[in-house]
Ligand SMILES: Cc1cc2nc3c(=O)[nH]c(=O)nc-3n(C[C@H](O)[C@H](O)[C@H](O)COP(=O)(O)OP(=O)(O)OC[C@H]3O[C@@H](n4cnc5c(N)ncnc54)[C@H](O)[C@@H]3O)c2cc1C
């Protein structure tokens with residue numbers, strides 16, 4: 001049985017108290033939300049905080065407000081709550097889909113939006129127990145000095161594996177970060193950076209308190225995910241697409257984001273720009289899919305063959321864009337759920 005290392009436990013009741021604790025304890029303290037990622041990581045000694053600070057009792061982090069002028073989702077809203085909330089439809093469908101595709105129902109009941117956005121990056125050489133990692137001399141990301149994926153590299157290339165970040169980036173979301181020194185609002189797309197170790201620009205003394213969304217009238221969005229087991233696994237390729245469509249289905253604005261093929265979710269800017277002013281027809285979808293797929297650079301450190309993951313990226317972008325224009329995609333969805341492992 002893998003046991004948790006010893007740690008101190010704090011359970012503040014307000015954001016103000018929480019950021020005082022983070023400030024006082026320094027980087028040795030980590031926020032604990034649902035614990036569905038952090039606690040297994042602690043058992044494997046990938047993350048060993050001296051202090052765990054539970055966010056569970058902070059009521060300010062739990063609410064969701066959706067209205068015509070703006071929307072906010074508290075960091076501790078659970079993924080089950082998002083997946084089951086019928087208000088996340090039309091413009092925000094991608095978010096509900098992404099939340100509903102994370103892990104299993106039991107995990108989604110505990111897992112929070114904030115935890116999903118701050119999720120640690122993943123790699124086949126890192127997501128192993130302590131003894132396994134020790135047997136290869138560990139790796140750059142934790143306790144070692146070699147990257148086993150690219151031994152000549154001084155940079156870790158562990159993969160961003162969050163489902164909701166690509167979806168929220170396609171929706172143009174921002175996040176609020178609060179520390180004892182003040183607060184800042186950051187476009188979600190700017191929260192991440194291309195480094196498997198320092199993948200997030202959140203400072204250790206900052207708490208992610210909420211996700212903010214502008215109103216999305218006329219927008220449609222969709223999220224597609226590749227994983228081995230259709231009802232369980234982390235994504236190894238994902239595509240979120242959102243577009244504002246005119247009455248005659250012309251694209252007025254669009255955002256395509258490709259996830260789980262790099263240390264951060266990648267904005268497919270060229271493909272998004274290409275679609276503007278065009279109808280979503282077979283030709284424009286095929287061209288945008290090719291452009292978006294170009295940016296995907298999967299490595300050999302997650303599930304499935306990396307060249308195959310690269311190759312099917314265009315197909316996943318096609319699925320997402322076809323869903324936006326209103327095609328009935330239930331057959332393709334079902335096929336993916338049932339036969340992911342057969343691809
Ligand atoms: C079997 C299994 C399958 C999984 N499958 C998926 C999957 O398919 N897709 C996926 O995206 N994830 C998956 N996960 C990972 C995890 O369950 C989810 O990402 C979940 O949303 C994490 O949220 P949490 O609240 O449990 O985070 P925690 O585990 O509590 O925290 C995760 C990280 O975020 C930090 N953190 C949490 N909240 C905040 C905050 N408000 N401010 C600052 N930092 C914060 C923590 O310090 C920690 O570093 C899986 C996990 C398991 C065990």
Ligand code: SF4
Pocket residue numbers: 122123124125126139140141142146147148149150155156157158196301
């Ligand atoms: S990419 Fe390299 S350094 Fe990063 S977790 Fe994998 S093996 Fe370790």
